[in-house]
Structure formats: structure tokens, C-alpha cells
Amino acid sequence: MSLLELNGVKVHFPVRKGLLVERTVGHVYAVDGVSLSVEAGQTYGLVGESGCGKTTLGRAILRLVDITDGEVVFDGTDLAKLPGEEMRRFRRRLQMVFQDPLGSLNPRQNIESILSEGMAAHGIGANQEERRERIREILARVGLPANALSRYPHEFSGGQRQRIGIARALVLEPDVIICDEPVSALDVSIQAQVINLLEELQESLGLTYVVIAHDLAVVRHISDVVGVMYLGALVEEAPSDTLYAEPRHPYTRALMSAVPVPDPEVEDNRERILLTGDLPSPADPPAGCRFHTRCPWKQDTLCATDRPELRDLGGGHRVACHWAEQIADGTIKPAANAATVVPAPAAEEKDAGPAAAEGKDAEPGEKETASAT
Numbered sequence: 331m332s333l334l335e336l337n338g339v340k341v342h343f344p345v346r347k348g349l350l351v352e353r354t355v356g357h358v359y360a361v362d363g364v365s366l367s368v369e370a371g372q373t374y375g376l377v378g379e380s381g382c383g384k385t386t387l388g389r390a391i392l393r394l395v396d397i398t399d400g401e402v403v404f405d406g407t408d409l410a411k412l413p414g415e416e417m418r419r420f421r422r423r424l425q426m427v428f429q430d431p432l433g434s435l436n437p438r439q440n441i442e443s444i445l446s447e448g449m450a451a452h453g454i455g456a457n458q459e460e461r462r463e464r465i466r467e468i469l470a471r472v473g474l475p476a477n478a479l480s481r482y483p484h485e486f487s488g489g490q491r492q493r494i495g496i497a498r499a500l501v502l503e504p505d506v507i508i509c510d511e512p513v514s515a516l517d518v519s520i521q522a523q524v525i526n527l528l529e530e531l532q533e534s535l536g537l538t539y540v541v542i543a544h545d546l547a548v549v550r551h552i553s554d555v556v557g558v559m560y561l562g563a564l565v566e567e568a569p570s571d572t573l574y575a576e577p578r579h580p581y582t583r584a585l586m587s588a589v590p591v592p593d594p595e596v597e598d599n600r601e602r603i604l605l606t607g608d609l610p611s612p613a614d615p616p617a618g619c620r621f622h623t624r625c626p627w628k629q630d631t632l633c634a635t636d637r638p639e640l641r642d643l644g645g646g647h648r649v650a651c652h653w654a655e656q657i658a659d660g661t662i663k664p665a666a667n668a669a670t671v672v673p674a675p676a677a678e679e680k681d682a683g684p685a686a687a688e689g690k691d692a693e694p695g696e697k698e699t700a701s702a703t
């Protein structure tokens with residue numbers, strides 16, 4: 331059995347109106363039926379654009395938001411239904427590292443106080459001396475000097491503060507760490523160091539990670555399995571290499587096509603999918619496939635009426651698209667007016683760039699010759 335299993339998890343936030351008497355006038359379907367599993371010692375990467383529900387899902391795993399429906403099974407226990415008191419026991423084993431280290435660290439507490447607070451609350455260490463010893467050990471593990479103990483968050487650089495955030499999770503000896511955009515607030519030069527640290531810690535301590543990030547490169551590097559979210563739902567999931575080599579959902583293809591490739595030859599022939607239309611509101615998601623309003627491959631049947639299930643394509647690859655196979659083998663071509671699917675050099679050389687960027691007259695057939703997937 332997987333260490334962490336989500337079954338049909340939903341988090342719907344009520345939208346309330348009224349000055350004196352509040353009434354619920356609708357819901358934000360932030361997470362709307364997500365099922366996935368995370369194996370012990372592995373990293374599950376969660377990607378998708380802002381507002382798709384990644385953070386809410388991470389918070390739901392820790393029960394930091396109310397779960398509307400579904401199960402969060404951790405080590406055989408469904409956390410979604412646990413009474414508060416019992417949940418406390420599990421909380422130590424599931425920790426979170428936040429995007430903004432400064433915002434999540436109390437500026438008036440020194441590092442020893444920040445790190446020992448949670449330990450005392452969870453009964454770790456018989457006394458302060460024992461806790462201090464443990465903190466020293468963890469500080470060394472995350473690459474911070476022992477004299478950090480008596481210093482304050484503002485005395486550290488961004489990268490060091492994120493190390494403190496990681497140390498704060500580690501002192502509680504967790505099994506799972508949810509890393510929510512763990513490096514996106516850091517300079518690029520520092521990002522790799524923090525990612526490497528997370529990997530080293532995983533190896534030496536056998537940690538299990540859920541890494542939430544909008545940066546596909548970060549997720550690819552660190553994840554064993556990657557899940558792509560769109561409007562509260564998982565649209566595709568696969569082992570990291572498979573997902574990046576053969577994205578099958580049109581949304582995943584669009585996301586990937588926005589990432590430049592360092593190899594100039596590949597970059598020149600890279601497929602680019604420019605989606606038209608805005609991201610729909612999670613308070614009023616489209617019927618059928620949630621992506622159909624922006625999908626270049628949208629068909630007249632099924633897409634607008636039937637919500638696709640995540641289907642197994644084999645090898646751990648799952649996709650929620652009615653037409654994934656036909657799109658992959660080219661039987662179904664992208665519509666020119668729904669979005670632009672162009673090979674970059676053809677668009678530039680023929681000076682079709684601006685028109686193509688507006689989605690006006692891209693040749694649907696062009697994609698086939700330039701597909702980098």
C-alpha cells in the first residue's frame with residue numbers, strides 16, 4: 331500500500347454574501363475530486379497554473395482546510411475523518427515547507443525558539459537541553475552553523491531562511507513533507523542548492539515529498555511522479571520522464587510548450603501551443619471536460635458534455651482526455667481558431683509570428699512536422 335493515498339478529495343469553499351445575514355450563494359470548487367497515491371520515499375510533483383488548487387490540495391492533506399468529501403489515507407488511516415485530538419498525533423508526521431520563508435517565520439523569535447516550539451508541543455525531547463542538542467544536529471544537516479540558534483530570521487539570507495523552514499519541519503521527525511513552492515521565492519543560483527539539499531535529506535532520512543510548484547523544471551528534476559492539475563482536477567499523471575517525453579493531455583502539452591529548452595536545436599523546433607481564452611473561474615467551472623473551452627483539439631462530441639475520468643495508459647501514465655490516443659497519433663488535428671499550435675521557426679521565418687500569436691491563421695498541419703514530443 332502507498333504511504334499516502336487520496337481518493338476523490340474535494341475542497342469546496344462556500345461563497346457567502348449578505349451584510350447582516352450571510353448566506354451561501356455558491357462554491358469555489360478549489361479541489362474537485364482528486365485521487366492519487368504517493369509511495370514511501372518518493373517525490374510526487376504537483377504542477378499547474380496559479381489558482382488550479384495545488385496549495386489547497388496540499389493543505390487538505392494536512393487537514394489545514396476542511397475536506398468537503400473524499401479520503402486522505404496516510405499509513406492506513408483516513409485523516410479526513412479523524413477527530414481533532416487524534417489528528418494531532420498524525421500532524422507531527424506530516425509537515426509543510428512554505429514558499430515564503432520570511433513570512434512563515436516569526437521575526438521576534440530566535441531560531442532555537444522557532445525550532446523548539448513544535449518539538450515541545452509534540453513532546454519531542456525530555457527537556458530544553460535535549461531539544462537544543464537535536465536542533466544542533468538538524469542545523470548541521472541543513473547546512474547552517476550552530477551559532478544560528480541564537481540569531482533571528484532577518485539575519486539570514488533567503489536561501490538560509492528556507493533551510494530554517496526545512497529544519498523546522500525536520501526536527502519533528504516527519505514521514506511526509508509537503509513543499510509548497512519551496513524555491514520559487516529564491517534567486518535562481520540558490521534554487522539548485524535548496525533542491526539538492528531536499529534530495530540529500532530524502533535519501534538519508536527516507537522522506538516522502540509532495541512538491542508543489544508552477545516551475546516545470548524544478549518539478550521534473552526532483553519528482554518520481556508528476557501530476558498536472560487544471561481547475562481543481564488532475565488531468566494527467568505519469569512518471570516524471572514519461573510525462574516530459576510524451577505529454578498526452580492537451581493542457582500538459584501547452585504547459586510544456588511554454589518552457590524553453592536549453593538545447594538550441596531542440597528549441598528551434600519546439601512545438602508551441604498558445605492557449606486562447608482566460609482560465610475559467612473555479613466557482614463556475616465548465617461542464618464536461620474542464621479544459622474544453624481552451625483546448626485546441628476540442629471535439630463536438632463528449633468534450634463539452636462528459637467529464638473525462640483519469641484513464642490508465644499503462645506504465646503508470648494516466649490521462650483525463652477523451653481523445654488522448656487520437657491526438658497523439660495525429661488522427662485529430664488542432665483547430666486553428668481555438669489556439670495556435672506552431673513550430674517556432676516556421677512562424678518567425680514566414681513572418682507569420684504576430685498573426686499566429688493571435689491565433690488567426692496557423693496551419694493545423696504544421697504541428698505534426700514540428701512536434702518535439
Ligand SMILES: Nc1ncnc2c1ncn2[C@@H]1O[C@H](COP(=O)(O)OP(=O)(O)OP(=O)(O)O)[C@@H](O)[C@H]1O
Binds near residue numbers: 343360380383
Ligand atoms: N480560503 C479560501 N476561500 C475561498 N476560496 C479560496 C480559499 N483558498 C483558496 N481559494 C480559491 O481556490 C482556488 C485554488 O487556490 P489555490 O491557492 O489552491 O491554487 P494554487 O494552484 O495553489 O495557486 P497559487 O499557485 O497561486 O497558490 C483559487 O481560485 C483560490 O482563489
